[in-house]
Amino acid sequence: MILQLILIFIAFPFSISLNQEGHLLYQVKVSFEDPDNNLSNWNQLDETPCKWEGVMCDPQSNSVTALDLSNLNLYGPFPASLLCRLHNLTYISLYNNNVNSTLVETEIGTCHSLRYLSLGQNLLTGKLPESMADLPHLKFLDLAANNFSGQIPGSFGRFRELEVLGLVANLLDGNIPGELGNISTLKQLNLSYNPFLPGRVPSEFGNLTNLEVxxxxxxxxxxxIPDSLSQLGRLVDLDLSVNGLVGSIPPSITRMTSLVQIELYNNSLTGVLPVNGWSNVSELRLFDASMNELTGTIPSELCELGLESLNLYENRLAGEVPEGLANSPNLYELRLFQNRLHGTLPKDLGKNSPLVWIDVSQNEFSGEVPGNLCAQGVLEEVLVIDNSLSGEIPASLGECWSLIRVRFAYNNFSGEVPEKIWGLPHMSLLDLADNSFSGEIAKTIAGASNLSDLFLSKNDFSGNIPEEIGFLDNLLDFSGNDNRFSGPLPASFVRLKQLGKLDLHNNELSGELPSGMQSWKKLYELNLANNRISGNIPEEIGRLSVLNYLDLSGNLLSGKVPSSLQNLRLNQFNMSNNRLSGDIPSLYAKVMYRSSFLGNPGLCGDIEGLCDGKSEVRNVGFVWLMRSIFIVAGLAFFVGIAWFYFRYRNSKKVKRDVDRSKWTLTSFHKLGFEESEIMELLDEDNVIGSGASGKVYKVVLSNGDVVAVKKLWGRSKIADENSDFEKGARVRDDGFEAEVETLGKIRHKNIVRLWCCCTTMDCKLLVYEYMPNGSLSDFLQSSKSGLLDWPIRYKIAMDAAEGLSYLHHDCSPPIVHRDVKSNNILLDSNFGARVADFGVAKVVDLNAKGGTKSMSGIAGSSGYIAPEYAYTLRVNEKSDIYSFGVVILELVTGKRPVDPEYGEKDLVKWVCTTLDQKGLDLVIDPKLDSCFKEEIRKVLNIGLLCTSPLPINRPSMSRVVKMLEEIGGGNQKKPTNKDGKLTPYYYEDASDQGSVA
Known part of the structure; x- marks a missing residue:
């Protein structure tokens, strides 16, 4: 009998082991791909599934009550038909996986026991099922960060017990339905980052009396802002930022007695016009009204609330800041920048509250800075840029050891800077530019070990620059021009190995240039013009490989011009008005550099007007020269005839397209050629590229220089090809103007240099520096890709990041490229990278009309376009950062941004999928040496961070540069606040994002 029982167990092992709920869950496992084998302990030999990963059961009945499979990297459709058959299942979480189906209307509505459903951070598509509202006990519904489209169903107003509704970051359109105001139990309503049609805040939301967020x-x-919101007596967090709201902040807002966080910043015209037109005339009037920002004053009634955070920046608020705001006992964040506020700041601000961040930049404030800002000892940022504030810096700030960022620029401050402020140990930025400060830089600056940016320009500082400044190992930028600094440059300066910019022009400095300058490996700008610096220019200055701006004019420098300067690639070069002598190095002995050497009587070269001191030498050979002229004249006559015939024959082809007499030349640098020389060489033999906007030619000039010439297609050509392109012709004109406007005014070592532009009625030419190694795309997608080892690829990523960081952070106003791709990253002979092609670049207006604007069409290239840009058409730097992230992925993988091998995916999704399923080794380009694997992994992480689906999660370009410099060191966690809302990685930059670049 025992033997018979054993045989039965062997023959039918499953029929007496796993219960019915276990069978259903095992089918769920089978329906998913599980590349990480996270569900490996889901075993059919168990009696119940209660010990399986993510499964929770009732301890008495062993019935399944909860299923938590979040963050397990699962792939597949949402198994509603299986899960809804678990009649006691109340909790389902598949958060942050790759669930990629639609939610079937007839299935999801059958989960009648469900109380908690979290499907956020997946790949779900389609419309929101109306039947969800029929789930009688559902309290928590999170569908954020998916690809749901269509409208929010009005049926959602029928939820009976729902407390949290999260639909953030989807593709939902239509209007926000007022029916949501019927969910009386709702505590959190999160609808942010969706491309809804322009519409009002539904007044029905005032009925949500239990709402907290x-x-x-x-x-x-x-x-x-509707008055009905004042009925939300339990509301803790009110966030209506980045919209097109108008009018004043209603005083009735103070009836929301529980409010601790108010975010109404950046309300300007950000709406996208409906694709199918306006539904009625009143809707059109409503949209027109949104052309203004929030106006009026800051209601004094706000002071009666227990506020912790008040963000009202980038609007048009006027009036004074209520004095009572200083009495808010919990206020830690106050950001009011870029408004029209005036008067004095509350004198007790910070005295009674734990103030951490305050930014009141770009207003009209006057009076003094309150002396109690750091009374609680936790102040980290104080930014008051561009006001009319006066007086001295409060001495109390010198005791504020928590300070990280101090920006007092563009005001009327005076007096000496308190000695202790110079040496604050955590301070990374001290900006005192454009005031009337006096006194010296204190020696206590040696204690500011974290200082990276020191801006002292246009003040009345005097005395010697202390040697102690050479101990600031993290110093990147020292701008102290237009002061009265005297004495020699500190010898310790050469210890600043991170220094990128040193600008001390228009001072009274003396002595010689310090020896050891070759240690400035990252210096790109050196400006010491108009001082009293003497001695020779050291040869080692030619070893500063990234230097592109050198101005030593107006000094007492003597000796020769170092021949090593020919190793540099300078955009700005000036050594005029010194005491230099000898021959000019051959590279600079050209007319285009004449003004760079004027005022040096002892210099000589082949440039007219620079050899006055050697006229006697010329007279010695005068007779011989006259004889030579007659001998050469005959030969020149015959050569001239031949040259004229050759030029005439080649110019006939050019004249068919354009009349040379009508060319207009606009130059942006010193030129050693004329437009006629360019025209003669625009033939098909010199074409090196062709695209939608025109052809690119390689032109070798008579002086030996090489330039690249982009000839844009004329209007007629575009219009003739397709009548639908008449608008496109205007776009091309706009592209030309954008390119000229952008490249004509910016200077950076990693931005392609525009020499000049030539225009007529029908033809436009752009003349650039020639990049012999072509584009990054040319190398990566050819047999030459093996030449790009990892150090070179890392350098290319670093160069391109610094160029984009310059556009985003150092240009005022900032510039968004809008078409960052490997084809627009050009490589010089040393594989140095330059960002190129600014035909669709846009200046971001962050002034009185603050906020980013929407465009009439999508700019960019397939595979590089940020997800949110494709449907909002909103222009900001985050779209560039996404595109740059794709370039990083190209450098790491060696693959194209789009390719048939990816199926319906692009490179970003392919990398994420392959990384999860197959590991890092199958993502990295096999041509790269495995010894760099750890560095490559860190750079790959930066690329993935830049391509985050949510713009708010992408770091700023300045942060990207720092992360690349650290090779991915110090990875950050994705921060969330207590309500689960995402906060920006770059929040340290957000406070003065709209202040001063």
Whole structure:
């Protein structure tokens, strides 16, 4: 009998082991791909599934009550038909996986026991099922960060017990339905970052009397803030930022007695015009009204609330800051920058509250800075840029050891800077530019070990620059021009190995240039013009490989011009008005550099007007020269005839397209050629590229220089090819103007140099520096890719990042490229990278009309376009950062941004999928040496961070540069606040994002 029982167990092992709920869950496992084998302990030999990964059961009945499979990297459709048959299942979380189906209307509505459903951070598509509202006990619904489209169903207003509704970062359109105001149990309503049609904040939301969080950032809201919101007595967080709201902040807002966080920043015209036109005339009037920002004053009634955070920046608020705001006992964040506020700041601000961040930049404030800002000892940032503030810096700030960023620029401050402020140990930025400060830089600056940016320009500072400044190992930028600094440059300066910019022009400095300058490996700008510096120019200056701006004019320098300067690639070069002598190095002995050497009587070269001191030498050979002229004249006559015939024959072809007499030349650098020389060489033999905008020629000039010439197609050509392109012709004109406007005014070592432009009625030419190694795309996608080892690829990524960081952070106003791709990253002979092609670049207006603007069409290239840009058409630096992230992935993988091998995916999704399923080795380009694997992994992480689906999670370009410099060191966690809302990685930059670049 025992033997018979054993045989039965062997023959039918499953029939007496796993219960019915276990069978259903095992089918769930089978329906998913599990590349990390996270569900390996889901075993059919168990009696119940209660010990399986992510499964929770009732301890008495062993019935399954909860299923938590979040963050397990699962792939497949949402198994509603299986899960809804678990009748006691109340909790489902598949958060942050790769669930990629639609939610079937007839299936999801059968999960009648469900109380908690979290499907956020997946790949779900399609419309939101109306039947969800029929789930009688559902309290928590999170569908954020998916690809749901269509409208929010009005049926959602039928939820009976729902407390949290999260639909953030989807593709939902239509209007926000007022029916949501019927969910009386709702505590959190999170609808941010969806491309809704322009519409008002539904007044019905005032019925949500249990609401604690209302998060409607970037929802295309227009019109005024409705008074009905004042009924939300339990509301803790009100966030209506980045919309098109108008009118004043209603005083009735103070009836929300529980408010601790108010975010109404950046309300300007951000709406996207409806594709199918306006539904009625009133809607059109509503949208027109949103052309203004929030106006009026800051209601004094706000002071009655227990506020912790108040963000009202980038609007048009006027009036004074209420004095009572200083009495808010919990206020830690106050950001009011870029408004029209005036008067004095509350004198007790910070005295009674734990103030951490304060930014009141770009207003009209006057009076003095309150002396109690750091009374609680936790102040990290104080930014008051561009006001009319006066007086001295409060001495109390010198005791504020928590300070990290101090920006007092563009005001009327005076007096000496408190000695202790110079040496604050955590301070990374001290900006005192454009004031009337006096006194010396204190020696205590040696204690500012974290200082990276020191801006002292246009003040009345005097005395010697202390040697102690050479101990600031992290110093990147020292700008102290237009002061009265005297004495020699400190010898310790050469210890600043991270220094990128040193600008001390217009001072009274003397002595010689310090020896050991070759240690400035990262210096790109050196400006010591108009001082009293003497001695020779050291040869070692030619070893500063990234230097592109050198101005030593107006000094007492003597000796020869170092021949090593020919190793540099300078955009700005000036040594005029010194006491230099000898021959000019051959590279600079050209007319285009004449002004760079004027005022040096002892210099000589082949440039007219620079050899006055050697006229006697010329007279010695005068007779011989006259004889030579007659001998050569005959030969020149015959050569001239031959040259004229050759030129005439080649110019006939050019004249068919354009009349040379009508060319207009606009130059942006010193030129050693004329436009006629360019025209003669624009033949098909010199074409090196062709695209939608025109052809690119390689032109070798008579002086030996090489340039690249982009000839844009004329209007007629575009229009003739397709009548639908008449608008495109205008776009090309705009592209030309954008390119000229952008490249004509910016200078950076990693931005391609535009020499000049030539225009007529029908033809436009752009003349650039020639990049012998072509584009990054040319190398990566050819047999030459093996030449790009990892150090070179890392250098290319670093160069391109620094170029984009310059556009985003150092240009005022900032510039968004809008078409960052490997084809627009050009490589010089040393594989140095330069960002090129600014035909669709846009200046971001962050002034009185603050906020980013929407474009009439998508600019960019397939595979590089940020997800949110494709449907909002909103221009900001985050779209560039996404595109740059794709370039990083190209450098790491060696693959194209789009390719048939990816199926319906692009490179970003392919990398994420392959990384999860097959590991790092199958992502990295096999041509790269495995010894760099750890560095490559870190750079890959930066690329993935830049290509985050949510713009708010992408770092700023300045942060990207720092991360690349550290090779990915110090990885950050994705921060969230207590309500689960995402906060920016770059929040340390957000406070003065709209202040001063």
């Amino acid at each position: 209302l998060w409607l950032t970037d929802c295309n809201l227009v019109g005024e």
